[in-house]
Each structure stands twice: as structure tokens, then as C-alpha cells.
Amino acid sequence: MCVWHPFPTCLVMVCMKKNTCIALLAVLLFTACSCGVPKTRKPPTFEHEIFDKLCQKLEHDGFDAKKLNSYYKNPAVTFEQSGISLFFRHNESRLNYDQFLDEASIRKARHYMDTHRIWLIKAEQRFGVDREIITAVLLVETRLGTFLGGSKTFNILSSLAALSDPDNREMFWQYIQPLTDMTHGEYDRRARDKSQWAYSELKSLLAYMDREGLTDPAAITGSYAGASGIPQFMPSNIMKLAVDGDMDGRVDLYTHPDAIMSVASFLHFHGWKPGMDHKDAYNVLLNYNRSSYYANTILEIYEKLQKQNIVKRARGGKPWGRNRGNRPGPGIS
Structure with a gap:
């Protein structure tokens, strides 16, 4: 390997003949330039x-x-x-999934369910997938479409x-x-x-x-x-x-109707059913992301949203979704 030395030997030699020294310097400079080895390693250049x-x-x-x-x-x-x-x-274990479980995040999820209620209802009716679980997935994946x-x-x-x-x-x-x-x-x-x-x-x-x-x-x-x-x-x-949720003739997952309907389609394809038990719900979610942290977080958000829904209905408000009764509980460790 040719390595550029900052102090070539010829520079400290006493040149008895001027032409000889010049020739040696020229050879060394040519060798250093032709090898082109930098002092420190740099990333390769990709074209x-x-x-x-x-x-x-x-x-x-x-x-x-x-x-x-x-x-x-x-x-x-x-x-x-x-x-x-x-x-x-x-x-994966370094990701902070707890950030999606605080009250501010759950409040944003509830607001999302109110804002996109029509599309969530349609997805629930077409695929039998709870709107709370659709919202939970979107919250964790992209903060409900705000971080893509x-x-x-x-x-x-x-x-x-x-x-x-x-x-x-x-x-x-x-x-x-x-x-x-x-x-x-x-x-x-x-x-x-x-x-x-x-x-x-x-x-x-x-x-x-x-x-x-x-x-x-x-x-x-x-x-x-x-x-x-x-x-x-x-x-x-x-x-x-993926599904064309708003029926505009194209699948665009940067729009909420298509995103909502497509999550429902995905979960339905992998076996989500209304009222399914804890273990089965967990296993379905692993098809979205093969991480126990991920599946546990989604289920915990889902439960929080369902509990809020029950409270809202008890107070006479319009519910986000139907009470399924047999809901997944907190995540599996």
C-alpha cells in the first residue's frame, strides 16, 4: 500500500546536485498523487x-x-x-413507545376519532375492525399522519x-x-x-x-x-x-380515508375479529411489526380508547365505537 508520508526522506537530505534533488522530489510527488490515499479514511463515493x-x-x-x-x-x-x-x-428495544401512552397522545387520538369518524365507521362496517385499534396503529406509526x-x-x-x-x-x-x-x-x-x-x-x-x-x-x-x-x-x-377508501380512483396512503381503510384491510386479512381475545389480538398485530414492544403498546392504547369511549357514552355523548365486551387488556410482557 502506498501511503503519503508528511516528511519524505529526500526533504531532509542534503542535495549535492540540484537536479538530482528536484528529480527525487518529482518522483515522490507523482507517487503520492497517483496513489491518492488520504490521511484519514473517508466514506466511499457512490455514483x-x-x-x-x-x-x-x-x-x-x-x-x-x-x-x-x-x-x-x-x-x-x-x-x-x-x-x-x-x-x-x-x-427496536431502544424506541420509546411510552411516549404514545401519555394523556396528551391519547387526547389527540380521541380528537382524530372525532375528526375522521365517518371513515372509521365505514372501515369498521366493511372489515369488522374496531376503530380504536385502527387509530392506535396510526398513532404509533406516524402520530396520526403528522410524522411521515x-x-x-x-x-x-x-x-x-x-x-x-x-x-x-x-x-x-x-x-x-x-x-x-x-x-x-x-x-x-x-x-x-x-x-x-x-x-x-x-x-x-x-x-x-x-x-x-x-x-x-x-x-x-x-x-x-x-x-x-x-x-x-x-x-x-x-x-x-391498500384500499381506495374515498373512491377517487387511486390508492393514496397520504390521505386519511385511504389510510384508515387500508389499516382495516390489513388487520382483517391477518385475522382481526370483533371481540377477539387478548392473545389473538396480540398475534395479529405482530404481522404489522414483529416487535413485542410495538404490539403491547398498540393494545394498551386500544384499551385506553375503549375505556374513554365507555365513559363518553355513559355521560350521554356520541360514542366513537361499540363496546365489544371482550377487549384485549394491557400488553403481554
Whole structure:
């Protein structure tokens, strides 16, 4: 390896011949510049060419080459090294789910149920999913649509999918190595697994864009994990379970009617039933997020909203939902 030394030997030599010293300096300067090794390690530079093999693979799988070319030549489409690094550092247990259980959050959830009462009723009638559980999910996912995430979904999925290429994977390792406790082997296995998963989700995203006539790959934003919209659906779930709630001819999960109806559709598909017991409700919610912290929090919010509903009805107010009787209790530890 060639390393630039700040004090080359020739600089401290006493040159008996002026021309000889000049020649030595020229050789050293040329060597240092041609190697280009910096004093400190910097993250690798990723260009659009990193997606070339990915584009070829997508084209082979039936996607239009002209569209792919326009997407990946878009200046807003970049390799999201900072964003996808979270896949190798993120720890679910560190998330503070208690923030959704305080009185201020529950009050906002009740207000949301009043504001969007018509759509919640329609979702409940169509899918048999309690409006309180729909609201609880939306509260935790995006604070009822007020925090949608700023990551570009297309970039995140493309960047992860591009790690199927060994050269890309090794280049990204140089960036992530100081930021993770993983060994190189652990990183390599996780990167390969995640690239396969991301490629499948990327294909669903492209299919969704084609179906909805979307042409800007950078327009869809969401979490670092590739989920988007108010309910934070992955593209595969958008294609399979998202619903046009307001019947405007398109599925737009950044609108509340479509988000509400789509959460109900998702939970119904995975087995939610009115009056289901605690254990079954918990297991259904794990399909939304494979985290016990997450499922426990959703159930606790659900119970708080149902109790508030009973109190409101007892005081003569208009209830948010029907009393199911057999409600899930506090979360499972």
C-alpha cells in the first residue's frame, strides 16, 4: 500500500546536485498523487453506476428499460448510505413507545376519532375492525399522519437491493464498519438477506408506480425501512392490501380515508375479529411489526380508547365505537 508520508526522506537530505534533488522530489510527488490515499479514511463515493446491475436485473424481470433509465438517471436518486446504515445499527428495544401512552397522545387520538369518524365507521362496517385499534396503529406509526418520515423510499430500496453485488457490498462495508458491532461475516450475511428482501419490495414499488401513473421516483417518502404513507405500508402490502377508501380512483396512503381503510384491510386479512381475545389480538398485530414492544403498546392504547369511549357514552355523548365486551387488556410482557 502506498501511503503519503508528511516528511519524505529526500526533504531532509542534503542535495549535492540540484537536479538530482528536484528529480527525487518529482518522483515522490507523482507517487503520492497517483496513489491518492488520504490521511484519514473517508466514506466511499457512490455514483449512479452502482445501480447499473440492478437496472439490468429489473429489466430482465420485465420492467420497462426506458422507465428504469429515467428513474435512475434522476439526480434525486442516490445511494442512501446513511439511511440504509440503520439496518445494521437499529435496535427496536431502544424506541420509546411510552411516549404514545401519555394523556396528551391519547387526547389527540380521541380528537382524530372525532375528526375522521365517518371513515372509521365505514372501515369498521366493511372489515369488522374496531376503530380504536385502527387509530392506535396510526398513532404509533406516524402520530396520526403528522410524522411521515423523510427518507426516499425508492432510494432506500434501490440502495439495499444494490448490495446483492459483491463489489457494492464490500464498498459499503468500508463505510459501515466503524458504525456497527457486526463482524464482516455477520454484515455480509445480513446485507445479502436484506438485498433480496429489498429487491422484492422494489419490484412492488415499481408496479405500484406503474399502476398509479407515478413518474417521480423521489416523490414517495417514508421511513428508513422503506415504509410509506400515514399507515407506513411496505410496497408489497400496498399492492396487496391498500384500499381506495374515498373512491377517487387511486390508492393514496397520504390521505386519511385511504389510510384508515387500508389499516382495516390489513388487520382483517391477518385475522382481526370483533371481540377477539387478548392473545389473538396480540398475534395479529405482530404481522404489522414483529416487535413485542410495538404490539403491547398498540393494545394498551386500544384499551385506553375503549375505556374513554365507555365513559363518553355513559355521560350521554356520541360514542366513537361499540363496546365489544371482550377487549384485549394491557400488553403481554
